[in-house]
Amino acid sequence: MPRPHVLLSAAVSLDGCLDDTGEGRLLLSGAEDFDRVDAIRAASDAILVGAGTLRADRPRLLVNSQERRAGRVADGRPAYPLKVTVSGSGELDPGDPFWTTGGERLVYTTDRGAAVARARLGDAARVVALGAAVDWAALLDDLGGRGVRRLMVEGGARVHTQLLRLGLADELRLAVAPLVVGEPDAPRLFGPGAYPGGPRGRMRVLGSEPVGDVIVTRYAPTAPGTTDGVTAADRHWLRLACDLAADCPPSETAFSVGAVVVAADGTELARGHSREGGDPVVHAEEAALAKLPGDDPRLATATVYSSLEPCAHRASRPKPCARLIVDAGVRRVVTAWREPDTFVPGADGIGVLAQAGVVVAEVPELAAAAILPNRHLVTPTVS
Ligand SMILES: Nc1nc(O)c(N)c(N[C@@H]2O[C@H](COP(=O)(O)O)[C@@H](O)[C@H]2O)n1
Numbered sequence: 594m595p596r597p598h599v600l601l602s603a604a605v606s607l608d609g610c611l612d613d614t615g616e617g618r619l620l621l622s623g624a625e626d627f628d629r630v631d632a633i634r635a636a637s638d639a640i641l642v643g644a645g646t647l648r649a650d651r652p653r654l655l656v657n658s659q660e661r662r663a664g665r666v667a668d669g670r671p672a673y674p675l676k677v678t679v680s681g682s683g684e685l686d687p688g689d690p691f692w693t694t695g696g697e698r699l700v701y702t703t704d705r706g707a708a709v710a711r712a713r714l715g716d717a718a719r720v721v722a723l724g725a726a727v728d729w730a731a732l733l734d735d736l737g738g739r740g741v742r743r744l745m746v747e748g749g750a751r752v753h754t755q756l757l758r759l760g761l762a763d764e765l766r767l768a769v770a771p772l773v774v775g776e777p778d779a780p781r782l783f784g785p786g787a788y789p790g791g792p793r794g795r796m797r798v799l800g801s802e803p804v805g806d807v808i809v810t811r812y813a814p815t816a817p818g819t820t821d822g823v824t825a826a827d828r829h830w831l832r833l834a835c836d837l838a839a840d841c842p843p844s845e846t847a848f849s850v851g852a853v854v855v856a857a858d859g860t861e862l863a864r865g866h867s868r869e870g871g872d873p874v875v876h877a878e879e880a881a882l883a884k885l886p887g888d889d890p891r892l893a894t895a896t897v898y899s900s901l902e903p904c905a906h907r908a909s910r911p912k913p914c915a916r917l918i919v920d921a922g923v924r925r926v927v928t929a930w931r932e933p934d935t936f937v938p939g940a941d942g943i944g945v946l947a948q949a950g951v952v953v954a955e956v957p958e959l960a961a962a963a964i965l966p967n968r969h970l971v972t973p974t975v976s
Contacts, residue, residue, distance in 0.1 A: 594737040595958045597744040599825065601753050601765045602633060604807065609781050610774040611750055618650060621770040625805035628658075633766070635661035637674045637745040639699075639736060644680035646749035647691055654747070655695045671696055675741065679727055679752065683709030683720075692717040699739075701732050729759055730822065754784045760824030762814060764799070768807040789826065790816025794858040815859030817896035817925065821954045827927050828956060830855050830898040835929060835962035837866040837877065838900040844868065847936070849966040850901040852877035854885065854923075857894035874909035877901075882921050896925040900963035902932045903942040915945035925952045929959035935970050 604621040605611060613619045622630070634640055635656045642652060654676050656662050662672040673696030678685070683706030685692075692698060698718035700710050707722035714720065723731050736744060746752060746762075756762045767782075788794065799811040818824035830853050837851025847867060854862040865880025872880075878899050885892065897903075903914035903926065918926060932940045943953050964971060 594734070594740075595742075596733040596737045596761075597638065597741045598763045599733065599744050599746060599756060599761055600633070600637070601746045601756060601762045602630065603748060603753060603765075603782055604768040604770060605782050606770055606772050606774045608773050608775065609783075610776070610779040611748070611782055613774045613779050614776050619774070621772075622768055622807055623805040626768055626807050626809070629768075629804050629809065631657050631661065633745055634674060635665060637743045638670075638741040639675040639677050639743075640745045640747060641677040641679065641752070642747050643749050643752040644678050644682075644685060645751060646747070647678055647689060648686065649749070651689050651691070652747070653690045653694045674745075675699060675739075677701065677736070677744075679732070680706055680710065681727055682706050683711075683713070685710055685713055687714050687717060701727060701735070703727060729755060729761055733761060750780055750782055750784060753782060754786065757783060757814065758786050758788050760789045760814065760816075760818050760826060763825040763829075765796070765812040765814075766809060767812065768804065768809045770807045788816075789814060789818065789824065790858045796859070815855070816857065817855050817859070817927070818954065819857075819925070819952075821952050823927065823954050823956050826859065827896070827898070827954060828959070830861075830896070831900070831927050831929055831956050831959050832962065833864070834877075834898040834900045835959055835965075837864060838963060839966045841867045841869075841877075841966060843966075845969070847874070848901055848932075848970060850877040850899060850963075852881045852897060852899040854881050854892075855896050855898065856891040857896075860891075862889070862891060862895060876904060876907075876910075876914050878903050878914040879910070879917055882917055885921075887921065893922045893924065895923055896927055897923050898927045900928070900959075901930050901967075902928045902940075903946065904932065904937070905940045905942040905945050906937050913942065913945070915942040918946065919949040919951060923951065925954070927954045927956065929956050930963035931955075933971050 640654045676698045679701045683702045700720045704722045710720045794816040796812040801810040814826045834851040838849045841849035851866045853864045863881040863884040865877045869880040907913045
């Protein structure tokens, strides 16, 4: 099951604070912005907050608009999204309104915390143990398995920080309020640490709009992952590679493939697709790499995204794409679809890459998109 789309939602002051240090909660948003948040909740399958936020703010996490709840029901969904919290200790207060209002509730915790949470909450929530520590990737896999396609995360700072640092957030929707808190101890949205792409990595701006007196901007992380684990940004770039494959001139004798080369900071360096520019035999990865100088220093930390595993054998050129990638000095490849035996039986481009020390991450959930423009070339059992 695919992981849900993870949307981090937050409001901050101009100096990046979530709150001030005074009594009660600092109201950063006005009525229009609260209504915007209500609309995102209504469009989500689940809403998640950390246990710290639950204790501090006692949120109910409801969809307040009756019309929006009715719309959900008309679409065959529950009136309220699933409410999710994450707690290492399981020390949760059953008196909080979170447990007695709105939709069904789910607690993710540790093996140790599960017994505590079950004893405290009884029937108020389902409790899922994730091992010795809370494993965020496992949590998202579990939510995907429960049919959650859109997850809204409403904080707090620790949860936002962890999801962004792990590369598990697809989108950040940030409301910036026109005030400066100025207090050194006020809580800030993101804590210190190593974020994907490092301090110079830039996110992509998806859009921006004024809502009352706040400005809401939507960002998408772009910096590739660094391991064989797949991040949200990896999925974005690989989806683009699959879209490029769909744009290839059709062929009965070769696959349609798309490829994108992305620098460690999230900058797109080059893209290509099969048979690009009227060359009937050029491959996607080859076309993309050919657009970069061979000594481009960014290649050593770049990731190549290819809808199909890079080829291991070629008749039409001296070097297969797996070799071109190794020779370019690229150390990481992300791909959606292992090559079927249509043209070259037993082609193992992933093996060639791995043997040369290149990290390969596979995203089987995007295989269907990679296969789509090639469906006439594969047997029905493969597709
Ligand atoms: N990775 C990749 N990118 C493309 O754009 C492709 N067309 C292919 N096809 C595979 O490459 C091998 C044959 O290449 P030639 O036809 O000899 O150039 C074979 O393994 C095809 O399946 N791969």
